Amino acid sequence: MTDALVFLVHSVATRARAAGGAILTVIAAIGRLVRSATAPASAGWLGRRVAVQQLRFTAVQAIPLVAAVAACLGAIVTLEAHARAAQLGLSETVARTLGVIVVRDAGPLLAAVIVTARSGTAIAAEVATSRLLGETDALAGMGIDLVQFYVIPRIIGVAIATALLTVYFVAITLGVAVAIASLRGIATVSAYTDTLRGVLRPDDLIWSAVRGGAFGAGVAWLSSAGGLRGHGGQADVPRAVTRAAVRSITLLAVTTAVFVAIWS
Amino acid sequence: MTAIRLRGVCPAGDTEWCRPTDIDIAEGTFFVIRTTPSRAARLARFVLGLDEPTEGAVEVLGLPLRSASRAALDRVRRSVGSVLQPDGLLGTFSLEANLALAASVRGALHAGTARVAARETLSRCGLAAMARMRPGALAPDVRETAALARAIVGGPPLLVLDDPIAAVKSRTAIDLYRLCREMARTIVILTHRRNDVLYDLSDVVALWDSEGFRTDAAA
Numbered sequence: 001m002t003d004a005l006v007f008l009v010h011s012v013a014t015r016a017r018a019a020g021g022a023i024l025t026v027i028a029a030i031g032r033l034v035r036s037a038t039a040p041a042s043a044g045w046l047g048r049r050v051a052v053q054q055l056r057f058t059a060v061q062a063i064p065l066v067a068a069v070a071a072c073l074g075a076i077v078t079l080e081a082h083a084r085a086a087q088l089g090l091s092e093t094v095a096r097t098l099g100v101i102v103v104r105d106a107g108p109l110l111a112a113v114i115v116t117a118r119s120g121t122a123i124a125a126e127v128a129t130s131r132l133l134g135e136t137d138a139l140a141g142m143g144i145d146l147v148q149f150y151v152i153p154r155i156i157g158v159a160i161a162t163a164l165l166t167v168y169f170v171a172i173t174l175g176v177a178v179a180i181a182s183l184r185g186i187a188t189v190s191a192y193t194d195t196l197r198g199v200l201r202p203d204d205l206i207w208s209a210v211r212g213g214a215f216g217a218g219v220a221w222l223s224s225a226g227g228l229r230g231h232g233g234q235a236d237v238p239r240a241v242t243r244a245a246v247r248s249i250t251l252l253a254v255t256t257a258v259f260v261a262i263w264s
Numbered sequence: 265m266t267a268i269r270l271r272g273v274c275p276a277g278d279t280e281w282c283r284p285t286d287i288d289i290a291e292g293t294f295f296v297i298r299t300t301p302s303r304a305a306r307l308a309r310f311v312l313g314l315d316e317p318t319e320g321a322v323e324v325l326g327l328p329l330r331s332a333s334r335a336a337l338d339r340v341r342r343s344v345g346s347v348l349q350p351d352g353l354l355g356t357f358s359l360e361a362n363l364a365l366a367a368s369v370r371g372a373l374h375a376g377t378a379r380v381a382a383r384e385t386l387s388r389c390g391l392a393a394m395a396r397m398r399p400g401a402l403a404p405d406v407r408e409t410a411a412l413a414r415a416i417v418g419g420p421p422l423l424v425l426d427d428p429i430a431a432v433k434s435r436t437a438i439d440l441y442r443l444c445r446e447m448a449r450t451i452v453i454l455t456h457r458r459n460d461v462l463y464d465l466s467d468v469v470a471l472w473d474s475e476g477f478r479t480d481a482a483a
Contacts, residue, residue, distance in 0.1 A: 141346045143340075143369060
C-alpha cells in the first residue's frame with residue numbers, strides 16, 4: 001500500500017515537473033521572440049527577402065494543393081450530407097452547417113494543416129540543415145540575431161500566406177458545394193447562396209482569415225524555432241521535422257477545440 | 265593594445281585542453297597559430313563568443329566576453345571577420361548576397377551600398393564572375409575564397425580565420441593573405457598544417473600543442 005502510494009506520488013511529481021519545465025521553455029521561447037522582435041534589426045534587407053521567399057513558397061506554390069483539398073472537401077460533404085439530409089428534409093440545415101463549419105473552423109484549421117505539412121516541415125528541415133552546415137554559427141558570429149533572421153521573417157511570411165490560403169480554401173470549398181448542389185438538383189445556386197448569406201456574417205470571413213494567419217504564425221514559430229534547437233548533428237534534422245509537425249498539429253487541434261468551445 | 269587576450273582558458277572535460285593557456289595577440293599583428301583542428305575550432309568559437317570556456321577568461325578588442333551584455337557582444341562580433349569550419353556560407357543566397365549581408369551588418373550599410381561593397385570585394389578576390397552563383401555550385405577552392413571574401417568585406421578590424429584557404433593554390437593564397445593584410449588591422453590564422461608561405465607573410469608564428477602555447481618554437 002505504502003509502495004503504491006510512493007509510486008503514485010513520484011509519478012505525479014515527475015509529470016508535474018516535466019509539465020512545469022515545458023511551460024517554462026515556452027515562456028522562455030516567447031520571451032526570446034519578443035526580445036528579438038523589439039531589438040534593432042540585424043538581418044536587415046536579407047530578412048525581408050527571406051519573408052518574401054517564404055510568402056511565395058507558402059502561398060503561391062501551395063495554391064494547387066489547397067484547391068484540390070478544398071474542392072474534395074466541398075464535394076464530399078455536399079454529396080454525402082445532402083444524400084442523407086434530403087431523406088429527412090434537412091438540406092437547408094446541411095448548407096447552413098457546412099457554411100458555418102467551413103468559414104469559422106474547418107477553413108483556418110485545414111489551411112493551416114496543409115501549411116504545416118508543406119511549409120512547416122520544410123522550414124524545420126531548412127533551419128536544422130542550416131545549423132548542421134554551420135550557417136547559424138556564421139551568422140551569430142557576425143552579430144546577427146538568429147531569431148530575427150530565421151524565425152521572424154518566416155512568421156510574417158507564413159502568417160500572411162495562411163490568411164490568404166484560408167480565404168482561398170473557404171471560397172473553393174463553398175463554391176464547389178454550391179456547384180454540386182446545383183448540378184445534383186439539391187438546391188439552386190441562388191437558394192444555396194441565400195442560405196449561406198443568412199447564416200454567415202460579413203466579418204466571419206475576416207475573422208477566419210485572421211485565425212488562419214494566427215495559426216500560420218504559430219506553425220512557423222514552432223517549426224523555425226524547433227529547427228534552431230539541438231547540437232547541429234545530422235539526427236537533429238529528422239527530429240526537428242517530426243517535432244514541427246507533431247507540435248503544430250497539436251497546437252491547431254487544441255486551439256480550434258478551445259475556439260469552438262468558447263464561441264459556439 | 266591587445267586584440268585578443270586569453271587567460272587560463274581550460275574547458276573542463278577535455279584532456280587536450282587540460283593545461284590552462286594564456287595568449288596575448290597584439291593589435292596590428294599577423295598572427296599564425298599552428299594547432300590541432302579541434303583547438304583551432306574551439307579558439308575561434310571562444311573569440312566569437314559562440315562558446316564560453318568553463319574556466320578562464322576571453323577578452324576581444326577590450327571587451328571581456330564573460331561579463332559582456334548581448335548588445336556589446338554583438339558589437340564586437342560585427343568587428344570580427346571570421347571563417348569557421350564548416351564555412352557557413354548561406355546556401356540559399358548568391359555569393360553577392362552572402363557578402364552584402366556581412367557588409368551591411370559590419371558597416372550598417374543600406375542594401376545598395378552593401379551590394380557595391382560585396383561586388384568590389386568579390387572582384388578583388390577574383391570571384392567577380394561568380395557573384396550570382398550559390399555556394400553549393402562552387403569548387404572547394406573557390407568556396408574557400410568566397411568564405412574569406414565574406415570575412416574581409418567591409419574591412420573588419422580583426423580577422424579570425426580557421427584554416428581558411430587550404431585548397432587554394434599557393435600563388436593565389438599569397439595574394440589573398442596580402443589582401444587580408446590590407447583590409448584588416450589584426451589577423452589571426454589558425455592552421456594545423458605547416459605552411460611556409462603563410463609563415464613568411466606573418467609577424468608571429470606560434471605553436472599550440474599538448475606542451476602549451478609558445479611563440480618561440482619553430483612551428
